[in-house]
Amino acid sequence: MGDLKYGEINDDVLNAMQKPNVAFYLAVAFLAALVGLAGLCLMYQVQAGMGVTGLNRPIGWAVYITNFVFWVGIAHSGTLISAILFLLRAHWRDAVSRAAEAMTIFAIMTAGLFPLIHLGRLWAAYYILPYPSQRQIWPNFVSPLVWDVLAVTTYLTVSLIFWFIGLLPDLAAARDRYRQTLGPDHFRTRLYGAISLGWSGSGSQWRHYGRSYLFFAALATPLVISVHSVVSWDFAISLLPGWHSLIFPPYFVAGAIHSGLAMVLTLLIPMRKLLHLERLIHPHHFEMLAKTIILTTTILGYAYAMEVFVAWYSGDVFEWELFKWRLFGSAGWMYWLCVICNVLIPLLFIFKKMRSNIIPLFVISLFVNLGMWFERLMIIFTSQAHDFMPHNFGSYMPTWVELLITLGSFCFFFLWFFGFCKVLPTVPLSELKGRIADSEIIPTGNCDTRVSQRIDTEKPSVLAVFSNAGRLLEAAKRSCDAGFKVMETFSPVKIDALDAMLMQPKSPVRFFTLAGALCGLAGGFWLAAGTASVNSLIVGGKPPVSLIPFCIVGFEGTILLGSLGNFIGLVIFARLFRSKTSPYYDPRFSRDKFGLLVSCGADEIGRLQEHLAPALPEEIHVHK
Amino acid sequence: MSTSDLENRSQVPWTILWALLALTGVGIWLFSIDGADGGRAWRSLLINFLFFSSLAGGLVVWPALVRTAKGRWHVRVEHLAQAGFAFSIPSLLALIVLWIASPHWAPWYRADFHQGIWLNNHFLFGRDLAALLVFWGLAGYYLLERRKDRGELPGTILVLVYCLVFSLLGFDLVMALDPHWYSNLAGGYIFMSGLYIAMTCWALLAAWQPDAAADQLHDLGKLMVGFSLLTTYFMFAHLLPIWYENLPHEIRFLVPRMHNKRWTLVSYLLLGLVYFGPLVLLIVEKGKRNRWWLGSISLLVLIGMWLERWWLVAPTFDPQVRLGLSELSLAGAFTGLLGLGMVLIRRHLPGRQPAEENKS
Numbered sequence: 014m015g016d017l018k019y020g021e022i023n024d025d026v027l028n029a030m031q032k033p034n035v036a037f038y039l040a041v042a043f044l045a046a047l048v049g050l051a052g053l054c055l056m057y058q059v060q061a062g063m064g065v066t067g068l069n070r071p072i073g074w075a076v077y078i079t080n081f082v083f084w085v086g087i088a089h090s091g092t093l094i095s096a097i098l099f100l101l102r103a104h105w106r107d108a109v110s111r112a113a114e115a116m117t118i119f120a121i122m123t124a125g126l127f128p129l130i131h132l133g134r135l136w137a138a139y140y141i142l143p144y145p146s147q148r149q150i151w152p153n154f155v156s157p158l159v160w161d162v163l164a165v166t167t168y169l170t171v172s173l174i175f176w177f178i179g180l181l182p183d184l185a186a187a188r189d190r191y192r193q194t195l196g197p198d199h200f201r202t203r204l205y206g207a208i209s210l211g212w213s214g215s216g217s218q219w220r221h222y223g224r225s226y227l228f229f230a231a232l233a234t235p236l237v238i239s240v241h242s243v244v245s246w247d248f249a250i251s252l253l254p255g256w257h258s259l260i261f262p263p264y265f266v267a268g269a270i271h272s273g274l275a276m277v278l279t280l281l282i283p284m285r286k287l288l289h290l291e292r293l294i295h296p297h298h299f300e301m302l303a304k305t306i307i308l309t310t311t312i313l314g315y316a317y318a319m320e321v322f323v324a325w326y327s328g329d330v331f332e333w334e335l336f337k338w339r340l341f342g343s344a345g346w347m348y349w350l351c352v353i354c355n356v357l358i359p360l361l362f363i364f365k366k367m368r369s370n371i372i373p374l375f376v377i378s379l380f381v382n383l384g385m386w387f388e389r390l391m392i393i394f395t396s397q398a399h400d401f402m403p404h405n406f407g408s409y410m411p412t413w414v415e416l417l418i419t420l421g422s423f424c425f426f427f428l429w430f431f432g433f434c435k436v437l438p439t440v441p442l443s444e445l446k447g448r449i450a451d452s453e454i455i456p457t458g459n460c461d462t463r464v465s466q467r468i469d470t471e472k473p474s475v476l477a478v479f480s481n482a483g484r485l486l487e488a489a490k491r492s493c494d495a496g497f498k499v500m501e502t503f504s505p506v507k508i509d510a511l512d513a514m515l516m517q518p519k520s521p522v523r524f525f526t527l528a529g530a531l532c533g534l535a536g537g538f539w540l541a542a543g544t545a546s547v548n549s550l551i552v553g554g555k556p557p558v559s560l561i562p563f564c565i566v567g568f569e570g571t572i573l574l575g576s577l578g579n580f581i582g583l584v585i586f587a588r589l590f591r592s593k594t595s596p597y598y599d600p601r602f603s604r605d606k607f608g609l610l611v612s613c614g615a616d617e618i619g620r621l622q623e624h625l626a627p628a629l630p631e632e633i634h635v636h637k
Numbered sequence: 638m639s640t641s642d643l644e645n646r647s648q649v650p651w652t653i654l655w656a657l658l659a660l661t662g663v664g665i666w667l668f669s670i671d672g673a674d675g676g677r678a679w680r681s682l683l684i685n686f687l688f689f690s691s692l693a694g695g696l697v698v699w700p701a702l703v704r705t706a707k708g709r710w711h712v713r714v715e716h717l718a719q720a721g722f723a724f725s726i727p728s729l730l731a732l733i734v735l736w737i738a739s740p741h742w743a744p745w746y747r748a749d750f751h752q753g754i755w756l757n758n759h760f761l762f763g764r765d766l767a768a769l770l771v772f773w774g775l776a777g778y779y780l781l782e783r784r785k786d787r788g789e790l791p792g793t794i795l796v797l798v799y800c801l802v803f804s805l806l807g808f809d810l811v812m813a814l815d816p817h818w819y820s821n822l823a824g825g826y827i828f829m830s831g832l833y834i835a836m837t838c839w840a841l842l843a844a845w846q847p848d849a850a851a852d853q854l855h856d857l858g859k860l861m862v863g864f865s866l867l868t869t870y871f872m873f874a875h876l877l878p879i880w881y882e883n884l885p886h887e888i889r890f891l892v893p894r895m896h897n898k899r900w901t902l903v904s905y906l907l908l909g910l911v912y913f914g915p916l917v918l919l920i921v922e923k924g925k926r927n928r929w930w931l932g933s934i935s936l937l938v939l940i941g942m943w944l945e946r947w948w949l950v951a952p953t954f955d956p957q958v959r960l961g962l963s964e965l966s967l968a969g970a971f972t973g974l975l976g977l978g979m980v981l982i983r984r985h986l987p988g989r990q991p992a993e994e995n996k997s
Contacts, residue, residue, distance in 0.1 A: 100859075101706070235866060242874065249878045257882060259822040262874040311797060315825075319804075323821035326808075327886075328751035554883070561880050564873070 017292060019446050019480075019505060019605035026183070026440045027190050029288035033435050044428040051421020054414045055130060063133045065414045072397045072409040077131035079390040080422055083272065084124035085165065085244055086265070086385065087426075089237055090273025091117025092172065093305075095179065096233035099226075105301045107444040108294045111183075112284060113277050114176045115437070119429040120273075121169045123422050128161070130418060143540060151548055154541035155555050155562045157246045163569040164243040171236055171576045175229045178583065181222070182443040182603065184209035186505065189600035206592060210584075213595040214602050216502035216511055217466040218587040223507050224520035225583040229576060232526075236572045238262075241269040243565060248392065254335040255396035260323075264316035268385060271309035271355065274302055275381035282375045284434060293440050296369055303368035306381070310359045317352065331401050338399045339391070343408075347391040354384020447506040450482035454510050457486050460493035463516040466501045468612050470596050473637045475621050477609045477630035478599070482508055485607040488628035490514060492611050495624040503598060503608035522582035529578020530571045537570025538563055597636060606631075648980050655976035662970025669963040679735070679742035680950055681964040683810060686731040688834065688946040689724060689971045690769070691803060691827070692939075695835020696721025697776045698799045701792035702832075710856050714849050717842040719986050721835070722780055723978025725773040727971065732769055735810075736762035750816040761809050772802040783987040803828035814953045818889045826871040833864040833911075834942045837935050844932030851926040858925025861935065865915040872912065893952035900952050907948060910941035943968060 017025075058065050068075055091113040098106040129138050141152050141162050152159045188205035195202055212218065242262035249261040258264075278299060285294045324336040339348050358380045362368045367377070398407050411419075433439070468474060479485045485502060489511065492500055502511060538560075545557035555562075584590055602608050609630075613621045618635055625633065670678045696718045703711045711718075736758075739746050745756040754760055772795075779795050782788030807827025812819060820826075840857040843849040879887045894900050915938060924930045947964060 101708075103707075238870065242870075246877065250881045252882060252884075257878065257884075259820045259875055259878055260825065263822070263825060263871070315800070315804075319821040319824065323819055326752055326755065327819045329886075555881075561877060 017449075019449060022293065022445050022449075023186055023190070023442055023505075023604045025290065025292055026438045026442050027187055029290060029439055030187065030435060030437070037431070037435070041428065041431055044424040044431065047424040048421050048428060051418045051424070054417045054421070058130075058133075058414055058418075059135060065412060067410050067412045067415060069407075069409075071400060071405050071407045072394060074131075074393050074397065075409050076390065076411045076415045076419055077127050078393055079386065080419055081124050081127035081131070082244055082265075082389045082393070083386050084120045084127070084422070084426070085168075086241060086269030086272045086389075087276045088117040088120035088124065088168070088172070088273065089241060089266070089269035090277050091115070091120075092175075092233050092237040093270050093273065094277070095175065096230040096237065099230045100234060103301075104448065105298055107448070108298050108440055109277060109281055109302070110444070111179065111437075111441045112281055112433075112439050113273075114172070114179065115430065115433045115439075116273070116276060116280060117172050118169070118176055119426050119433070120276075121165065121172065122429065123426045125165060125169065126422065126425070143544065149548060151544045153550070153552050154544060154566050155552060155559055157243065157250050160243045160562075160565045160569075161247060163566060164240045167569045167573045168236060168240045171229075171233055171572060174576055174580050175233055178222070178226060178229060178580070179441060180437065181209060181212045181589075182214060182505070183438040183441060185212035185214065185594075186442055186603040187438060189603045192600060210589040211591045211593050211595075212589070212603075213598045214503050214505055215466070215595050215598075216504070216508075216515070216517075218589075219504065219507045220512050220517055221520045221522050221583055221587040223509070223512075225522045225526075225579050225587075228523065228526045228579045232530075232572050232575050232579070235568075238266050239565070239568060239572075241265045248396075253396045253400055254329070254331045255339065255392065255399075258320060260316055260319055264313070264320075267309050267312035267316065268355075268388065271306065271313055271359075272382060272385035274306050274309065275359075275378040275385070278302055278374055278378035279382060280430060282371055282378075284439065288434060288439060290440060293445060296371065299371070299374050300365075300368045303362040303374060303377075306359050307362050310356055310362075314356045317356065335396065335399050339395045342399070344391065344395050344398070347387055347395075351384050351388040351391055354380045355388060358384075443506050450504075450506045450508055453481050453483040454486055454508065455483050456510070457490040457514060459514050460490065460516055462498065463518070464489075464493055465499045466515075466517070468499065468501050468596070468610055470636075472612050473615050473618060473635070474597070474610055474612045475618060475625070476597055476599075476634040476636065477611075477625045477628070478601075478632040478634075479607045479609070479628070479630055480605065482506070482607055484628045484630070485609055486510060486514060488609050488625050488630065491624045491628060492609070492621065495620070497611050497613055497617075497621060497624075499612035501595070501610045503595075503602035503606075503610070505603050505605065505607075520582075520586060522579060522586055525582030525585075526575050526579040529581075530575030532578075533570035533572065533574030534567050535570075536574065537567035540570070541566040597634075648983075652977060652980050655973045655980065657973070659970050659973030659977060662966045662968070662973055665962055665966035666970060669966065672963075674963070676742045677955070677959070678963045679738050680954065681967050682731060682738070683735055683742070684943075684947050684950050684964060685967045685971045686728070686735060687806070687810060687827075687950070688943050688968075689975060690728040690731070690806070691831030691946075692834045692838050693721040693724030693728060693975060694772060694776070694799055694803065695831045696838060697780070698796055698832070699835055699839055701779060701788075701795045704789065705793045705796060710853060714839070714843045714846065714853050714857070716983070716986050717846060717849075718835070718839045719780060719783075720842075720979040720982050721838075721975075722773075722776055722986075723982040724975050725776065727974045727978070729766070729769060729773065731971075732762070732766055736766065744814060745816060748816075752813075752816060756813060756816060761813070765806060765809055768802045768805050772798050780987060786987075799831075800828045803831050811949050814950060815889055817886055819886070820875060820890070822871060822874055826868075826875065829864070829871050830868045830942070830945070833861075833868045834939065836860050836864050837938045837942065841932055841935035841939060844928040844935060849928070851928075854928055854931050855922065855925045858919050858931050861938070862915045862919050862925075865912065865938070869912040893956065894948065897952065897956055899956070899958040900948070903944065903948055903958060907941060907945050911938055911945055914938055914941065 094106045094113040095110045129135055132138055140150055141159060143152055145151070184205050188202060188209045191199060191202040191205055242265065245261035245265035248256040249258055251257055281294065282299070285291060321336055321340070324332045327333070339345065358377055361373070361377060367373045394409055398409065400406070477488055479488065482504065485504065486508070489500060489502065493515070541563040542558045549557050551557060597610055599606065599608060609625070611621055615637070622633060666678065666681070672678070699718050700711060700715045739758055739762065743758060745761065746758050750756050775791065775795050775798055779788050779791040782791050804824025804827065807824040811827060812823040836857065840854070840861050843854055843857055876891070879891050894904050915934065918934050919925050919931070924934070947960065951959075
């Protein structure tokens with residue numbers, strides 16, 4: 014990407030959104046047909062009952078729950094890449110983050126289907142929602158299944174908002190391009206105009222946006238850890254040997270990221286080729302993903318070893334017998350398949366040749382996907398099949414209904430991803446352009462006093478247009494040194510140095526985030542404790558108001574309302590409630606140009622132009 | 638007079654102070670061994686070994702970890718953490734002393750548990766000593782390589798070895814104190830909390846040094862908050878399933894700490910101080926960038942984490958909350974040894990590279 018210019022990045026990404034070819038439509042039709050077939054299977058299951066599946070005593074949870082856990086796990090790497098690596102300032106994430114975030118959304122949507130499919134009686138699903146039912150069937154907040162609902166819905170909501178916030182500058186770039194190429198009244202122009210919420214790339218918008226994005230990343234990071242931990246507690250909070258394991262939360266989270274990273278490779282390697290994104294997504298990005306997979310591989314290997322070691326150390330006859338059966342019994346092939354696919358094969362990434370060559374990268378990613386799916390099945394199935402009493406041991410074989418619905422879930426996921434590739438920018442334009450801007454900026458020092466960004470359109474102003482972020486900064490510094498204290502900037506990227514130079518205060522979005530988080534924390538505990546107090550039922554020998562499990566409800570509330578507060582704060586302060594762009598906005602400001610709009614007196618226009626000239630503006634427009 | 642001579646002179650009072658602290662602490666502790674409760678005195682050696690070895694080992698590992706992740710923000714303060722290597726000899730010696738004194742305190746000494754040879758006294762201490770030797774040996778090799786501006790691969794291996802060695806120490810010297818209690822996350826908790834202790838100490842050392850910039854303090858503060866949350870997460874991952882299932886062999890860990898009123902107070906103190914303290918006290922950016930505030934909070938959390946190691950060990954043996962000279966004298970002695978070692982080792986550490994500092 015080193016030699017690319019702002020406009021070339023813009024064109025490469027937006028060109029991928031052109032009208033698809035016949036092969037694309039055929040692929041979409043094929044995937045849609047398989048999703049339809051899975052839908053028919055589900056209808057058959059609903060009509061005939063759960064007897065059409067292979068579920069029977071003692072195996073009550075199998076392929077459907079495996080799919081749920083697998084897809085929730087797949088979602089995790091998107092948040093890792095978009096939030097955790099953002100906080101760690103790992104810039105290599107930029108090129109792959111958008112596709113990974115999209116994958117997160119589609120994976121959660123797919124995962125969310127399976128508790129419903131597994132439920133059998135779909136129409137009773139709403140029982141689990143916390144609404145004040147007159148039949149007093151409020152959910153029990155001590156149950157891990159309720160935590161699942163809270164965690165997964167919070168994750169979907171927060172991921173969606175986070176994704177949308179990241180998309181805003183790129184949607185504006187798409188809007189401006191379609192306005193230029195298709196005209197202002199074309200459907201696409203109007204669609205992207207509506208969903209880009211009037212984004213203008215003004216300095217004040219970027220200031221709030223940057224803060225908001227940072228808070229989203231900070232909120233999403235603990236959320237991603239909590240979600241798969243909650244999923245793991247579905248099992249760990251039981252008594253079954255092999256399920257009741259304290260290491261499950263970090264083990265599940267690491268496994269989730271492991272599988273998710275592999276899926277990112279599986280999706281991005283063909284996407285890069287098919288959408289001609291080779292100039293933006295480099296083998297180096299895949300290599301960094303592979304290196305991250307080495308890390309998750311070591312964590313998984315550690316967890317596998319610790320489970321077996323402590324099963325032996327415990328002296329618990331049931332636990333140890335289960336592990337012996339898991340390793341060497343009739344289902345042992347599944348265990349060793351997991352070890353091979355999830356630990357041994359990805360360790361090949363230690364060799365540079367294996368992680369810098371596209372073919373091994375793609376093949377290994379497929380092995381990891383396979384291994385992680387089977388790992389979920391292995392954990393879920395073996396513990397139920399080999400519990401405390403030999404007379405209760407059993408086996409399980411999925412039926413064609415379960416297999417077709419599983420296949421349909423993969424098609425459902427890929428169908429959404431195909432749609433994403435043609436509808437939205439698959440690579441974050443503004444972040445990639447940001448790297449060019451960083452290289453252009455030369456420190457200029459700060460203004461003496463704070464500069465106001467509120468431009469009065471009634472007063473005269475001068476708009477200078479640049480092709481270089483450094484020149485914009487220089488011009489802004491010259492203007493404020495000359496005594497002009499009201500100015501606004503326009504830029505296709507966020508320029509942190511600009512906020513510092515113009516002495517801008519920190520965005521008040523943080524107060525909205527904090528207020529939302531505190532309300533969510535109090536609200537979570539209030540909801541759980543209030544519900545428990547109303548019904549006052551002792552379930553599982555636990556007191557109705559139990560603070561330890563309610564921490565999960567409080568935590569999810571904190572993240573959910575904190576994120577919503579953050580979003581509301583951004584919309585208010587960045588003025589995203591209007592569909593119109595800022596006055597004097599030029600559509601080129603979302604592509605490759607930078608603008609400095611300085612307010613001045615009618616008699617100061619000439620002096621201002623003189624001060625701007627040394628910064629070499631390409632154009633100067635005077636608005637009287 | 639050269640700059641290094643001036644620096645050496647300025648360190649003389651510190652050298653004397655640390656040496657005095659170490660000698661006084663060891664003296665008082667030796668006196669307490671002869672008292673009525675010798676077992677407690679030996680356990681205080683275990684507590685301090687666990688705390689200071691995690692701290693010193695983690696300090697050496699942190700710069701390697703940051704370099705493995707291609708980070709360069711830490712270059713100015715890297716040498717402060719690397720000085721943790723100075724505690725390698727005291728750490729090994731403490732483990733040997735614990736081995737020699739094991740008849741006085743180790744619950745598995747000449748006892749027959751279902752783990753068989755795994756809890757054989759000599760096998761247990763032999764493997765722990767070997768593991769610790771490998772760790773410190775590798776740490777030394779890594780620092781030598783860093784002096785030659787190399788060490789990427791040894792650094793990565795050092796991080797892995799740290800996790801494995803301190804997991805083993807966690808299983809052997811914390812979990813096995815009650816041989817009927819087990820957790821497959823105990824090892825993970827010990828190495829993760831060890832990294833938290835080390836990060837807190839690194840933040841304290843950086844806050845003390847005038848050449849650490851506000852950006853570095855900010856990064857250290859963020860990592861401290863992050864690892865406090867990870868440590869809290871690992872503890873909650875223990876707490877929730879154990880509380881939920883109420884199994885006799887599992888609640889052996891919780892009951893002495895949560896249902897004994899005396900220890901409950903300590904548990905709540907830890908909850909406020911080390912688990913959620915950094916999140917609340919360092920949430921504001923200004924707090925992380927201010928060396929006085931960051932330094933004070935780091936010191937407070939370090940004290941809290943020492944109490945946490947004490948809380949991991951002591952309630953298993955004693956329903957009374959007894960924190961006295963036996964524990965504190967040795968804490969002082971180990972602090973003195975660590976400080977003394979850090980002062981003396983400075984000239985042997987990899988030199989600072991101005992080019993890298995400018996880039997960072």
